[in-house]
Amino acid sequence: MNKAGFVALVGRPNAGKSTLMNWILGEKIALVSQKANATRKRSNAIVMHNDDQIIFVDTPGLHQAEKLLNQYMLEEALKAIGDCDLVVYLAPASDKTIHYEKFLEINADKRKHIIVLSKIDQISQADLLKKIGEYNRFSDHFLALIPMSVNKNVGKKDLLDTIVKHLDESPYLYDPENITTEMxxxxxxxxxxxxxxxxxxxxxxxxxxxxxxxxxxxxxxxxxxxxxxxxxxxxxxxxxxxxxxxxxxxxxxxxxxxxxxxxxxxxxxxxxxxxxxxxxxxxxxxxxxxxx
Missing domain, CATH: 3.30.300.20 (K homology (KH) domain)
Structure with missing residues (x-):
């Protein structure tokens, strides 16, 4: 039996969630901007990895919700966390761990998750090792920590292999020829x-x-x-x-x-x-x- 499941991409605004989804899919379907909070709704990308199917769910950034539209955006991210089989939390390598600690507070149901240290090309190797050490303090909470760089094409296979490892056996949820559920x-x-x-x-x-x-x-x-x-x-x-x-x-x-x-x-x-x-x-x- 093959494996299949939904995987939510979450993180603070501008963590690189939409960029990551487009990169893994190999096709641009999600809005990407240098400005924060550009993504407003969930969107799905259907990725085949060997004989297994991963449905990535891009989400708005986790942020303070004041305006009505921002409240909707935060709700979209929270729904994705609750509805998906697995969560990938994107943490830019230059970030302090405070953002991840806030995610742990939000993740009240303790949904199993993987940390992706994104944008590792923007820091030195020494700083990367130090950052990994900082996240290892939370190792009881996450399944794996994967350094990644879209610009350097680093980490994609490790991430997909790790995701599949933690998905349940399932028939395909969508036609493998499709790349998205979006209209x-x-x-x-x-x-x-x-x-x-x-x-x-x-x-x-x-x-x-x-x-x-x-x-x-x-x-x-x-x-x-x-x-x-x-x-x-x-x-x-x-x-x-x-x-x-x-x-x-x-x-x-x-x-x-x-x-x-x-x-x-x-x-x-x-x-x-x-x-x-x-x-x-x-x-x-x-x-x-x-x-x-």
């Missing part, structure tokens, strides 16, 4: 949001979202129409930019990401709409797909 429109939405994060500064990316209005996949050139939602008229002006320069950059950036996944030319139309107070409007958040 295409949700992936495209995240690519447009990523382009906003990449091209617009300050708080605007956090107060914006995207609605995919229409996708025509049948034509030789895939036609996508989407609306960017912001909270203020001034934000709409910044998203559009002088002479439409900013929205053109966003559109080009997003289109290139979508074309790589779709493997065909894409025509992307972007519009901007103001919805005052949308981040505190539970009904509108639900309409956007943020359902409690």
């Amino acid at each position: 295409v429109r949700d992936i495209y939405k995240e690519f447009i949001r990523e382009a906003i994060f990449d091209n617009i500064s300050d708080e605007i990316p956090y107060e914006s979202d995207v609605i995919i209005d229409k996708i025509d996949e049948d034509a030789p050139v895939e036609h996508i129409r989407a609306t960017i939602i912001v909270e203020k008229d001034s934000q709409k002006g910044i998203i559009i930019g002088k002479g439409g320069a900013a929205i053109k950059r966003i559109g080009q950036n997003a289109r290139e990401k979508i074309e790589r996944l779709a493997s065909k030319p894409v025509y992307l139309e972007l519009f901007v709409s103001v919805k005052k107070g949308w981040t505190t409007d539970k009904k509108f958040l639900s309409d956007l797909g943020y359902e409690w």
Whole structure:
């Protein structure tokens, strides 16, 4: 019998969870940004490792939840911890262990987990050994500790081997030919949001979202129409930019990401709409797909 199971990727904001998932999958499906708290919802990647199936669940960063949208994001991470068979906790190697200690407090059900020391290429070997020693104080809590670097392509096989070791025997949960359970429109939405994060500064990316209005996949050139939602008229002006320069950059950036996944030319139309107070409007958040 093969093994299969769900594995939650958790950690503080900007720990590298989405980057790790894309890297392991070998395909970009999750939003990646240098800005913290870019990931808002859980998303799944289906990874085959030899004859076993691992469903990685990317999650928003563990953080203080003040705004309604942030409360939803934290709830998404907590649900993933509770629902999955195994947890992978990402700890950037330069971090203090305080973040992990907070995770232990959150992990009230003592869900079994693996620590991944990410971004080890950013510290010296001596500091890495010291950091491993610091985490060894908590060895009674975790199953394994795996140093990893996406940039140096280090640690992937060790992580997958270790995960499979701790999963139960199970038939495949999804078709092995699939790479994700996400709908295409949700992936495209995240690519447009990523382009906003990449091209617009300050708080605007956090107060914006995207609605995919229409996708025509049948034509030789895939036609996508989407609306960017912001909270203020001034934000709409910044998203559009002088002479439409900013929205053109966003559109080009997003289109290139979508074309790589779709493997065909894409025509992307972007519009901007103001919805005052949308981040505190539970009904509108639900309409956007943020359902409690």
